[in-house]
Amino acid sequence: xxxxxxxxxxxxxxxxxxxxxxxxxxxxxxxxxxxxxxxxxxxxxxxxxxxxxxxxxxxxxxxxxxxxxxxxxxxxxxxxxxxxxxxxxxxxxxxxxxxxxxxxxxxx
Amino acid sequence: xxxxxxxxxxxxxxxxxxxxxxxxxxxxxxxxxxxxxxxxxxxxxxxxxxxxxxxxxxxxxxxxxxxxxxxxxxxxxxxxxxxxxxxxxxxxxxxxxxxxxxxxxxxx
DNA sequence: TATTAGGCTCACAATTTTGTTCGTCATTGT
DNA sequence: ACAATGACGAACAAAATTGTGAGCCTAATA
Numbered sequence: 253x254x255x256x257x258x259x260x261x262x263x264x265x266x267x268x269x270x271x272x273x274x275x276x277x278x279x280x281x282x283x284x285x286x287x288x289x290x291x292x293x294x295x296x297x298x299x300x301x302x303x304x305x306x307x308x309x310x311x312x313x314x315x316x317x318x319x320x321x322x323x324x325x326x327x328x329x330x331x332x333x334x335x336x337x338x339x340x341x342x343x344x345x346x347x348x349x350x351x352x353x354x355x356x357x358x359x360x
Numbered sequence: 361x362x363x364x365x366x367x368x369x370x371x372x373x374x375x376x377x378x379x380x381x382x383x384x385x386x387x388x389x390x391x392x393x394x395x396x397x398x399x400x401x402x403x404x405x406x407x408x409x410x411x412x413x414x415x416x417x418x419x420x421x422x423x424x425x426x427x428x429x430x431x432x433x434x435x436x437x438x439x440x441x442x443x444x445x446x447x448x449x450x451x452x453x454x455x456x457x458x459x460x461x462x463x464x465x466x467x468x
Numbered sequence: 469t470a471t472t473a474g475g476c477t478c479a480c481a482a483t484t485t486t487g488t489t490c491g492t493c494a495t496t497g498t
Numbered sequence: 499a500c501a502a503t504g505a506c507g508a509a510c511a512a513a514a515t516t517g518t519g520a521g522c523c524t525a526a527t528a
Contacts, residue, residue, distance in 0.1 A: 261515055262482055263391065263416050278467040281389035283371065283486065286381055295390055299505050313487060315506050332478080336495050337504050353459050354465055358384040360456075361514075368513060391516065407475055421479055421517065423476050444525050445474050 284317050293352050297342045392425050401460050405450045
């Protein structure tokens with residue numbers, strides 16, 4: 253979906269190199285991402301729980317954001333044994349937990 | 361440019377209400393914004409200085425980002441007297457300065 | 469007289485991000 | 499037999515963000 257050689261992407265890469273700051277921001281700047289992160293940190297770590305917290309989000313959009321968070325190693329998916337259909341828990345990685353206090357900081 | 365009633369905008373507003381966090385992030389999540397802010401805080405507070413710091417940015421894009429930062433009252437434009445053509449200085453507001461330590465935090 | 473400096477703006481095109489609709493899978497309750 | 503649950507994925511459409519090309523203004527300077 254991303255064009256390797258668009259000016260857009262090239263500029264983005266440039267900024268990522270200038271300072272980690274820019275990549276850090278891009279990790280949390282998706283539409284629902286910071287809220288999802290925060291919700292998970294509060295214990296709403298299941299797909300259906302997140303849907304309750306974010307009433308207007310569609311399944312597809314939520315799934316997409318979760319996958320991106322996973323790709324960026326901010327969360328990890330874990331199957332819950334002996335559940336049918338198989339339940340999945342989302343767990344923050346160390347990287348993910350590091351973001352939480354910063355997010356809280358931004359609330360002020 | 362923004363459609364008042366798009367789902368996109370509505371969801372954005374919803375998030376803004378849930379927590380300041382989300383509006384704070386949207387303030388700094390434009391392509392060059394955080395870097396511009398940081399540069400200004402370091403003393404690169406003129407249009408042409410910013411262009412040196414951000415080699416690939418075009419005049420138009422830089423101008424646009426600066427205007428948005430101004431609209432969000434993160435920076436203020438100030439004319440420098442007795443200059444021809446009239447020079448402009450960008451100055452961080454209190455709100456702007458508050459963001460700097462958070463940005464620095466994100467570098468880690 | 470042509471150029472430069474400093475700071476922009478407009479209109480439009482390219483890219484990206486968000487949202488929408490529909491479908492899937494395996495099993496349990498009705 | 500059929501809906502419901504939990505957790506998505508594909509394909510496409512709508513909207514938003516970024517980038518591009520060209521132009522404008524004033525006064526000093528080459």
